[in-house]
Amino acid sequence: MQKARHNEIIAVLGDRDSASVSELSKLLGVSEVTVRSDLNVLAQSGLVRRTRGGVARPLGLSERPLEENSKQQTAVKRRIGEAAAAMVQDGQTVFLDVGSTTTEIARHLSPTLRGVTVVTNGLNIALELERLPGLHIIVTGGSLRRLQHSLVSPYALELLSKIRADLLFLGCNGVHAQHGVTNANFDEAEVKTRMAEYAEQVVVVADHSKLGVVARAHLLPLAGVNTLITGRQASEDQLCSLFPDLADIRLV
Structure with missing residues (x-):
């Protein structure tokens, strides 16, 4: 279940630059506490970047010329x-x-x-x-x-x-x-x-x-x-x- 949530969070950030904890909580059907825990794990792995109240894509992944x-x-x-x-x-x-x-x-x-x-x-x-x-x-x-x-x-x-x-x-x-x-x-x-x-x-x-x-x-x-x-x-x-x-x- 946790891996599936992590994949879903990564997929969300594939379509947009950021997402809030409350948005992800509704999307995943889990508590905000669970979402924050997931985001902390992903952030420690460098897969996402924690922001105030949510999460964003890691820095440096924007396309350059x-x-x-x-x-x-x-x-x-x-x-x-x-x-x-x-x-x-x-x-x-x-x-x-x-x-x-x-x-x-x-x-x-x-x-x-x-x-x-x-x-x-x-x-x-x-x-x-x-x-x-x-x-x-x-x-x-x-x-x-x-x-x-x-x-x-x-x-x-x-x-x-x-x-x-x-x-x-x-x-x-x-x-x-x-x-x-x-x-x-x-x-x-x-x-x-x-x-x-x-x-x-x-x-x-x-x-x-x-x-x-x-x-x-x-x-x-x-x-x-x-x-x-x-x-x-x-x-x-x-x-x-x-x-x-x-x-x-x-x-x-």
Whole structure:
């Protein structure tokens, strides 16, 4: 029962910035004392932020422009990009998701690759890949989200439904033991989830600052992830919390 209430509170904050104790009490059908106890537990885990009379999303989970994200954790994102790019082999079909870390993957793909098809929802990533003659580049199409230079529904979903990929390199805003892989934007989450559905292997690329974090839009559970590539700065507690659901964690 407690876990179900916690999930419901997280879901409420996925749709809005904050909620009061009295609102949550009515929604969950429990006393305000019980709600306060739940909020304290969630706040201690960093999943919510307590406010006077209620609760709010944690600070730092609001979506930021891609250029601003690119200035955060630059060294570790570069290492993650190098490690992920090394996984791509000749002849493969690859989904390359939008994001600052996935952009580093595009920058580090080998110019010797041949017969590789890259399908991306990121306009900036498509431009990065123009320099590689051995790649066939497909852009998903759809509506433009200027903040991330990404393309979203409806046309992106239609195209993705016709492709089966060997690899998906998936960006995100949070990786959490209970809540899985999450993202800040609902429209992008829809595209990311569809990519995961049609990929043989899902590789999540996320620097250590995203471990233990929950963003508003659920993408997939940890059981749906084959590999996580993250920074070696990740703490032992962060990594241990992801086992046994996520066994292949690569530190760079």
